[in-house]
Amino acid sequence: MTENTPRASGTHPVPAEASTRLDSYVDRYAARTQGMTASEIRALFSVASRPEVVSLAGGMPNITGLPLDVVGSAISDLIAHDGATALQYGSGQGMPALREQICGVMRLEGIDAHPDDVVVTVGSQQAVDLVTRIFCDPGDVVICEAPSYVGALGVFKAYECDVVHAAMDADGLVPEALEQAIVATKASGRTIKFLYTIPNFHNPAGVTLSAERRPQILDICRRHDILVLEDNPYGLLGFDAEPVRALRADEAEGVIYLGSFSKTFAPGFRVGWALAPHAVREKLVLAQESATLCPPQFSQMAISAYLSRHDWQGQVKQFQEMYRARRDAMVQALDDLMPAACQWNVPSGGFYVWLTLPPGIDAKAMLPRAVTARVAYVPGTAFFADGFGSSSMRLSFCYPTPERIREGVRRLAGVLEQEMELRETFGALPGSLEAPRSGYDAPSSDLT
C-alpha cells in the first residue's frame, strides 16, 4: 500500500497493533475499557520520532537549558541529609513544605491559597483523572473548549463522560458559546459536572482568554452553578508581560485549579497539583490514596530543593525567551512559506500554533504523506471528542531549534502544495470523506 493509492476506508498505513492480536479477555473488560484503543496516529509517531523527521507534533518541553549541576547537587544533598525521608512513603496529600512553595508559585497569578487546600498529583494529568473520578458518573457531561487538550478528553472518555464542546475565538472561550452549550445540555436533561478550560496559551489552540471575558465566564458558571476546572500548565510561559491573573484568583469556591512543574521545571518527576475547595480537596486526597497511596516523596523533595536553592523564576524567564524565539521562527516561516489559503494564530505564550488548512484538505489523511516528507504534526481531530477538526492541525514550536522549525514548515508547505494540486486535479482525496472517528485516543507524551 502506498500513500497515493485511494482507499475507501481511509489512509492508515500501519495497522494498530491491538487489532492484529487475539485478545482472550475481550469479553471481560469493564464498559469503560471497550473504547480504549491505541490512537490510529500512534504508529505514525513512532516513525516521526526518527531523527530525520522534524517533529512539530510533540509537546515535550525543551529542558536542555536546565542547570543540571544545580539539580544534581540539590539532589545529592537531599540524599545525604534527608535520604531516609526522601526514600520513604509520604503523605497522600503531598509534602507540606512543597505545598507551601506551590502556594508561592500560584501567588504569581494572583491566587491567595492555603497549603492545606493543595493536593500534589503525579503530573497534572493525574489531577484531571482524580477530579473526574470524584465527580463524574457515566453519561455526565463535561464542557470543553473546541478544540481541547487530548489528554483531558482521554480521561473524560475513560470515565464514560460525554464531552460537549464550546467554541473559542482569538480571545479564547466565547461566553455566548459557553452559555449556549450549558443551556442546551441542561435542556436535554443531562447533568453537567464541570467546565474544563485552559485559559492561558491554550493546548492546542494557542489562544488566551482575554481579561474582559474572564469575569464573564466566571459569572456564567456561577449563575448556572457549574464548577470550573482551570488547567494552567503554561501560565508562567507567556512571552510578553506579567503572568495573567488566574480565574481561581477571583473565585475560590467555584474553581478547581490545576498546576504543574512539567513545563516550568521538568516533567521527569511527574509532579503537578490541584487546588480545590476544602471539601473537594478531602475527596481528592482519598482518591489519591486509593490510586497511588501517595505521590513520589523523592520527586517532591527534589522539586522543593530546586525551588528553594535556585533562581527558578530566572530559569522560567530563560524558558520564556527560548520559546519566544521558537514561536517567532515558526510564525515567520509560516508567513514566508505557507500557501495563502492557510490560517494560523500568533500565540503569546506556551507551545502551540493552531493552523487551519484550505477547504477540502484533510489533515489526518495528509499525515502519512507529511511523515514521508519528514515532518510531523498532530491532526486537529485528536482535540475534538466528536470527530471535528479534520481541516486543522496543531504545530508545536517547543522542542526543535528555530532552524529545524523553519525546515519543518518548509517541508509541510511542500506537502500541502502537492495536496492542493492533487485536489485541484482529482477532486476530494481519500480520507477527506471519512466518517468522524469514534473510540478513545489515549493521550501519550507525544501529544502532551
Next chain:
Amino acid sequence: MTENTPRASGTHPVPAEASTRLDSYVDRYAARTQGMTASEIRALFSVASRPEVVSLAGGMPNITGLPLDVVGSAISDLIAHDGATALQYGSGQGMPALREQICGVMRLEGIDAHPDDVVVTVGSQQAVDLVTRIFCDPGDVVICEAPSYVGALGVFKAYECDVVHAAMDADGLVPEALEQAIVATKASGRTIKFLYTIPNFHNPAGVTLSAERRPQILDICRRHDILVLEDNPYGLLGFDAEPVRALRADEAEGVIYLGSFSKTFAPGFRVGWALAPHAVREKLVLAQESATLCPPQFSQMAISAYLSRHDWQGQVKQFQEMYRARRDAMVQALDDLMPAACQWNVPSGGFYVWLTLPPGIDAKAMLPRAVTARVAYVPGTAFFADGFGSSSMRLSFCYPTPERIREGVRRLAGVLEQEMELRETFGALPGSLEAPRSGYDAPSSDLT
C-alpha cells in the same frame, strides 16, 4: 469524653474532619465517591505517630540500612550523564531497560517473562487501581482472601465492586473455600472479574500459600475461568529459604502478577509493576497514559541505576535478616507477655503478625485505650469488606527496633488484660456490639 465512658454509638474520640465541615459539593459527586470517607481510625493514627507511641500499626519498610552513599552517587551520575532524559517525559509503559531488569527480578521466583509484557506503575497500588479500572464495572465481584490488603479493598470499593471473601488458614487461601465462593457467587448471578491474592507473607495475615495448594488454586481458577491477580510485594522477604515460586511461574495466560520495589529497595520512588498477558498489557498502558501520561522517568532511572550498580540482592538479604530479628522479637514477646487466650501465627517472611483476641474483646473498640497506653495497631475490621475481623488485629514488626517491639507488646498485653478484667466484671464493653461499619476506608501509607 474519656475513653472509659460507655457510649452507645461506639468509641471514636476524635470526630472525622470531614463530618465537621459543610460540603457544598455533596450532591455533585460521582456515585463512587459517596462511600469515600476518611477511615475512623485515621485520626487515631495521627496521635499514634507521636514518638512516645510504639506503632505496631504502620507497614513502612525500615530503610535505614540502605547504602545512601551508593544511591546518592548513582543519582548524581544519572543527572550528570543522562539528566536530559531523566528529567523528561518517558514512555507510558515504562523504561525498556528497567522492564528488562524487572524480568530479572521476577526470574528469582521462577517467572519467565518478556519485558514487553511489563507495565511500570506508580507503586503496585497503582497497578491494583489500573487492573480494576480496565476489568471492573460497578457490581462486579472480586474474590479476596479473608482478611485482605486494606489498600486493595479500598480500590475495589472505589470502583464500586463487591468483594467476596474466601477463608485462609495457616497454609494460606483454602482451596475449598475459594471454590465455594466462586460457585456461590456465580449461582447468585453475579460476575466474578478476578481473584485478588497475596500468596506470600500475606498482608495482614502473615501466612504463605503452601506449595501443595498452589496448583490447586490455579486449577480451580482455570476450571472456572477466573483471572488471578497475584500481588507479591513481599515475595523476596522470606526468612528461611529461597524465594517461593510464583503462581505466575506456572500459569502465564491466567495470571496478572504485581511487583514492587517499595519493600526490596525504597517506597519513595513509587515504582511498582504489572506483568500481564499481552492483550491486557496493552489496555493497562492505555489506562496508565490516561491516569498519568507516564510513570516518573527519574524514579525509574534511579532504580535502574541502583539495580545495576549495587549488590541489591545482598541488600535484600540484609533486609531479610533485620526483619527476621524483628519477627523473632515480636513472637518472643507475644509468647512471654500476652494472655493465654490470644492466638497468633509465626510468619516466615514479610512484615505482619495476625493476632486474634479472646472472645468478646473488640480490637477497634480497644484501640483508643491502647493509644492512650502508647501502643498502636490496626484493628482487623480494616481488612474485611464486610465488617468482620473485630476480634483480630494486625501487628507490624517491620519498623520499630526489637526493644521497642517488646515494649509495644508489653503495653498491648497490659491494655488487653485490663480489658479482659473489665469484661469479666461488667460484661460486653462499648463498641463490641457495634454494627459492622459501612463505607470505604481509603488506604494510606499508615496502613500499607
